[in-house]
Amino acid sequence: MCQVTSVVPVAKMVGSNRVVQGQGIVHVLGNADLPPEEEKELRRKTVLQALEALKSEAGGSQG
Amino acid sequence: MRVVHYLNQFFGGLGGEEEAGAAPQIKDGAVGPGRLLEQVLGEGAQVVRTIICGDNYAAENLDELTELILRETAEADAELFVAGPCFEAGRYGVASGAVCSAVAAELDIPSVTGMALENPGVDLYRQDIFIVDSGQNASAMRDVLEKMAAIALKLDRGEEIGLPAEEGYIARGILRDAFVEQSAAERLVEMLFAKTAGESFESELPAPTFTPTPAPPPVLDMSKAKVAIVTDGGLVPKGNPDNISAYAATNWGSYDISGVSDLKGEDYEISHRGYDTRYVEQDPDRLVPLDVLRELEQDNVVGEIHNQFIATSGLANPLATSRRLGREIAQNLKDQGVDAVILTST
Numbered sequence: 245m246c247q248v249t250s251v252v253p254v255a256k257m258v259g260s261n262r263v264v265q266g267q268g269i270v271h272v273l274g275n276a277d278l279p280p281e282e283e284k285e286l287r288r289k290t291v292l293q294a295l296e297a298l299k300s301e302a303g304g305s306q307g
Numbered sequence: 308m309r310v311v312h313y314l315n316q317f318f319g320g321l322g323g324e325e326e327a328g329a330a331p332q333i334k335d336g337a338v339g340p341g342r343l344l345e346q347v348l349g350e351g352a353q354v355v356r357t358i359i360c361g362d363n364y365a366a367e368n369l370d371e372l373t374e375l376i377l378r379e380t381a382e383a384d385a386e387l388f389v390a391g392p393c394f395e396a397g398r399y400g401v402a403s404g405a406v407c408s409a410v411a412a413e414l415d416i417p418s419v420t421g422m423a424l425e426n427p428g429v430d431l432y433r434q435d436i437f438i439v440d441s442g443q444n445a446s447a448m449r450d451v452l453e454k455m456a457a458i459a460l461k462l463d464r465g466e467e468i469g470l471p472a473e474e475g476y477i478a479r480g481i482l483r484d485a486f487v488e489q490s491a492a493e494r495l496v497e498m499l500f501a502k503t504a505g506e507s508f509e510s511e512l513p514a515p516t517f518t519p520t521p522a523p524p525p526v527l528d529m530s531k532a533k534v535a536i537v538t539d540g541g542l543v544p545k546g547n548p549d550n551i552s553a554y555a556a557t558n559w560g561s562y563d564i565s566g567v568s569d570l571k572g573e574d575y576e577i578s579h580r581g582y583d584t585r586y587v588e589q590d591p592d593r594l595v596p597l598d599v600l601r602e603l604e605q606d607n608v609v610g611e612i613h614n615q616f617i618a619t620s621g622l623a624n625p626l627a628t629s630r631r632l633g634r635e636i637a638q639n640l641k642d643q644g645v646d647a648v649i650l651t652s653t
Contacts, residue, residue: 245523245537249652261522271586272540272651274593287592288599291649295609298647299529302522 246294248272261302264293308352308463311380312341313390313406315399319359327398329361331375340448344389347449347456356383365402372402373409380410387459388414392421392441392451393428400428408435417462421451422477425518429477430630437468438477480627515626528610532646535613537636539621540594540653541579542570542587551620553580559619559632561639564612568601581622582653594651613645621652 246262247255250272255263266272273287316326318339337345337354345352358376365372380388388410390403400422407418412435421439422428429438437458441451454475461468471478489497494511501508526532543551549560556578564570570591577584587594595616603609617636621629640648 245648245650247650247652251652255652257517259517259520261520266651269653270583271593272653273596274586274590276586276589276593284592284599287596288602291596291599291603292608294649295529295534295603295647298526298532298649300525302525 246297248290248294262294262297262300264290264297266290308348308387309383309385310344310348310352310354310387310389311356311358311376311383311385312337312344312354313376313388313403314339314341314357314359315365315393315396315402316359316361317396317399318391319357321359321361327361327363329359330364331358331360331372333358333379340392340452343449344452344456347453348387348460349456352387355385356380360402362396362398362402366398369402369405373406376406377409377413380416381414385414386416387463388416388418389455389459390418390420392439392448392455393423393426394421394441394445395423395426395443397427400426401431402428404428404432404436404438408432411436417459419455419459419462421455424477430627433477434479434481434627437462437479439475440477480625526647529647530607531610533611533613533644534600534609534647534649535640535643535645536595536597536600536616536649536651537640538594538616538618538651538653540582540587540618540651541577541584541620541622542575542591542594542616542618543578545574545576547576547578551578551618553578553620553622555623555625555628556620556632557628559617559636561615561617563614564597564616565614567597569598570595579620579622579653581620594653596649596651600649610646613640613643615643 247260248264248266249255250266250269252263252265267275273290274283275286316329320339321329334357338357341354341357345354360372390407393399393403403420407420411418419437421441423441423443439451439454468474498508544562551560572589575591577588592598600612604612619632
């Protein structure tokens, strides 16, 4: 499992092994200030980071 | 005092792991640690029945075992039910916690057990029953049984049980009103003085501890992996079919997304009272990123997206509930052959 969250310290405190920094509490995988295409690109980047973490040995966080 | 005692195959003398499949056996009188239990309970205590069951059998047939134990304990006219102690043995601990809590609830007689803090039975049952902190070492048997006996005798006499540290049991998470000499501010300042002076002090609100969870190995080939999306941000179909509470949720839901390539705001709502939900309501992909994952599935970057996403609401949940939800969700995904999970947390 890889956890995508904007509150990384909490994820680490409870022992999440793979953590990716999200884009904000109200839209973990988005950014309402961006135009739709750019927002989707940002989401794609975050999801790819999560997939990369899942393919790697755990122990660090990405991003 | 008539006592019924539950033991696993090892402490019941049937054998080691090779006997873990053994069905329950009922013996008259005390067996193994039961003899010591009689001694420490003192004059007049008698183990009238011992129920012995293999750990695997107990884990796989817990309802049946619980019923058998309820029946036997009632028939034996028992005034006390004791299980274990189980030390670190996980299956033994879970079974002992389950049967103790059933006996206490159904038969209204005291029940007590013992386990190491790391035993999974602790998390599951410490709120329901008295579990003596046994430590990990079975050579402490006498000491552990003495603490279990002291609690059992007090319960039998209807006496108040003291604080966990005084009586040696694992904190049940129960708050009780009491009169104290000093106000909270005075106690706090005293603690602060002790802390700055490097002296020992005891917090009144110990922080929860999290035992490290071993990390699963990396996914070797993502292009063949089945990936599931789980969220604690409370995304549910319109109407919230599973009634997932927006606050301190006690359940989770699994929602079909087969054939869907983009989540639409009009089909979903948020059951979560802990963040401004407007942005996700506008576009649920901001929480459950199905749109980009479908594209990555198309491009064979990931093998397959699991045809359900799982949601609960992570807000003000007691730790015990969160752990149960986590276990249930993990089991569900395992049963569905999911290889990897992206969990999105608000």
